[in-house]
Amino acid sequence: AQSVTQLDSHVSVSEGTPVLLRCNYSSSYSPSLFWYVQHPNKGLQLLLKYTSAATLVKGINGFEAEFKKSETSFHLTKPSAHMSDAAEYFCVVSANTGFQKLVFGTGTRLLVSP
Amino acid sequence: GAVVSQHPSWVICKSGTSVKIECRSLDFQATTMFWYRQFPKQSLMLMATSNEGSKATYEQGVEKDKFLINHASLTLSTLTVTSAHPEDSSFYICSARDPSGDWNEQFFGPGTRLTVL
Numbered sequence: 001a002q003s004v005t006q007l008d009s010h011v012s013v014s015e016g017t018p019v020l021l022r023c024n025y026s027s028s029y030s031p032s033l034f035w036y037v038q039h040p041n042k043g044l045q046l047l048l049k050y051t052s053a054a055t056l057v058k059g060i061n062g063f064e065a066e067f068k069k070s071e072t073s074f075h076l077t078k079p080s081a082h083m084s085d086a087a088e089y090f091c092v093v094s095a096n097t098g099f100q101k102l103v104f105g106t107g108t109r110l111l112v113s114p
Numbered sequence: 115g116a117v118v119s120q121h122p123s124w125v126i127c128k129s130g131t132s133v134k135i136e137c138r139s140l141d142f143q144a145t146t147m148f149w150y151r152q153f154p155k156q157s158l159m160l161m162a163t164s165n166e167g168s169k170a171t172y173e174q175g176v177e178k179d180k181f182l183i184n185h186a187s188l189t190l191s192t193l194t195v196t197s198a199h200p201e202d203s204s205f206y207i208c209s210a211r212d213p214s215g216d217w218n219e220q221f222f223g224p225g226t227r228l229t230v231l
Contacts (some may be wrong), residue, residue, distance in 0.1 A: 032218045043120075043207055043224040044158075051218065090157065094218050102148075102220060104157045 002027045004093045006105035014113050019063075019078040021108045023091035026072065033074045034092040034102070035065055044090065050074065061085070086112045116142045116212045120223035127198055128231055135193045135226045137208030143188035144210035148220060149181075152205040164191045198230045 007022040025031055032051045036044040048059025055067040065076045074091060091105040117140040127133050137147055145166050150158040162183050163171045170183035180202075182194040191210075195202050205227050209220040 034219075036222075041205075041225070041227065043118075044209075044222040046219070046221075049216075049219065051216065101160055101163070104159075106157045107155075 002029075002031065002093045002103045004091050004103055004105040006089075006091050006108050008108050009106070010109045010111065012111040012113065013081045015083055016080050019076070019081045019085065019110065021076040021089050021091075021110065023065075023074045023076065023105060024072050025074060025091070025093045027093055032094045033065075033067060034094070035059065035063070035074075035076050036090045036092060038088045038090065038107075040087075047076070047089075081110075081112050083112050083114070086110055116140075116210070116215070116221040118144075118208065118210050118221045118223040120206075120208055120226050122226060123224060124227040124229075126229045126231065129199050130197055132194055132196045133198055133228060135195075135206055135208075135228075137191045137193070137210070137223055139189045139210045139212075139221075142210075142212045142214065144191075145188060145213050147185060147191040147208055147210045149183060149191075149193050150207045150209065152207060152225075154205075158207060161193075195228065198228070200230045203228055203230045 003026045005024045034049045035047040038044050047063050048057045050057050050067045058064045063078045089108045092102050094102050119138045121136045147164040149161045151161050152158045161176045164183045164185040166185045172178045185191040205225050207225040209222045
């Protein structure tokens with residue numbers, strides 16, 4: 001079975017400062033991991049995904065995440081926050097063996113102040 | 115990337131009526147689509163998996179007679195909320211797999227906000 005824990009329900013940063021959104025996963029199989037962003041009343045947009053290739057994954061809008069198997073983590077980072085980054089972020093896990101359902105974390109709301 | 119649309123984007127209905135939500139894959143054929151439900155400030159919960167030409171697979175605790183899913187073509191899945199009640203008010207999001215792409219990636223629609231009065 002797969003599960004994912006997002007350690008922070010809210011993260012507040014100032015514009016121009018680094019962003020760190022934390023995610024830990026649990027998976028019985030080699031996992032696929034995703035980060036999605038959701039702006040208010042909008043659908044989900046894929047930021048990046050890890051599927052057993054390079055452990056450092058670069059995504060859109062300057063975001064990146066590093067898969068650390070020893071720590072069962074997949075934290076999302078960005079060097080410099082922008083006001084438009086304010087949104088809800090979901091860490092998602094799926095097994096990497098055949099088709100499996102996506103399991104969503106509870107989400108982290110990123111707040112960016114001027 | 116692949117595009118998934120939903121219609122309507124929002125709907126308000128009276129208690130006891132039925133509401134149909136459409137999910138379309140616009141530039142690919144989706145053999146599998148998914149329906150999620152999201153309560154305010156909560157995560158997405160998978161309701162059912164919809165396979166073209168066959169019955170949907172519902173998650174535990176989801177009433178299949180209340181949430182009717184039809185996947186009649188490779189580009190369209192519909193979710194019908196029957197005899198809607200205020201507790202059915204929620205944000206419903208569909209997604210689809212592109213069989214020609216990564217097998218484990220889903221493309222999400224913009225969602226439909228249902229309000230039952």
